[in-house]
Amino acid sequence: MMRFLTYVVFPLFLVAALGCGSGPEPGETESESLDGKAAPYDQFAFQRSYPDRDFDWRGWRKNMAALRSDFNKKLGKHFLADNNTADWTLVGPGNVAGRVNALAIKPGDENTVLAGFAGGGIFKTTDGGLNWVPVFDDHLELSIGDITYNPLDPNIVYAGTGDPNMPSIVFNGNGLYKSTDGGNTWKYAGLEQQGIISKVVVDPVHPETLYVATMGNPYVRDGHRGIYKSTDGGATWSQSLFVSDQAGASDLVISNLNPQILYASFWDRIRNNQESLIYGPHARVYKSTDGGATWNMLGGGLPSGVMGRTGLAISQQNPDK
Secondary structure: OEEEEEEEEOOOOEEEEEEEEOOOOOOOOHHHHHHHHHHHHHHHHHHHHOOOOOOOHHHHHHHHHHHHHHHHHHHHOOOOOHHHOOOOOOOOOOOOOOOEEEEEEEOOEEEEEEEEEOOOOEEEEOOOOOOOEEOOOOOOOOOEEEEEEOOOOOOOEEEEEOOOOOOOOOOOOOOEEEEOOOOOOOEEOOOOOOEEEEEEEEOOOOOOOEEEEEEEOOOOOOOOOEEEEEOOOOOOOEEEEOOEOOEEEEEEEEOOOOOOOEEEEEEEOEEEOOEEEOOEOOOOEEEEOOOOOOOEEOOOOOOOOOEOOEEEEOOOOOOOO
């Protein structure tokens, strides 16, 4: 596998444009090479969605909820025998781990950390990583894309679901969750239709104002993707920036000195059992100077044409970088 990393620096900020794929064999196009690589995963998904083209994520979620409810009822009736209720002990292997998509350090307490996994929920440590406990297992979607603390009140934490890396086997999300007790318990905070959440940004001056970058439902093309904004801590949402029905927002950053300034990047990505789109014409960077009311596409030396996923970083000391 070849990976390409290109840094484009200009007076505003740093852009990292990422793309990956296996190189084509002689006489083979890049598209044919990628199709061959993804074929085993297509079969995996096709078996679970036949005869439909797209995976029925609503039906899957409904059945998962029913199974969880039934399992909890049986536990309440002591369904499991006594010799099966003992704690489990990990016996190996010890050389594998889940992919971590997000780490959030509690403001003012570097020993308290929340870790979000691509498919394993959220774990919390209060002793600098010596011990971890799961804090999100009661929810159906255990894929976590981002975790963000309220900088002025670290008891408030936001977690976006779904896997923003969107590999061959995609974990969809079901929106945003909010905790008011430092990440110990979580409640739904909207954006179910927006699927995968790649970034959650809290206004450092007015923390009730939130911005969320969403990749959308990976299985279909629709209008439920892009940048969303809330001014009431996640109670209600409005779409701030929509670019394309096949391109979601892959990253989002905010100026800590002037939170009216935001940058957002987009990525063309669709993944179902018959299609794997990994790049396109909408992979661009946008800037807002009025808190997301309006956005302008940036040029000034940025790459153009058909592009892949883009990541953003902004300097905390000098947000002009």
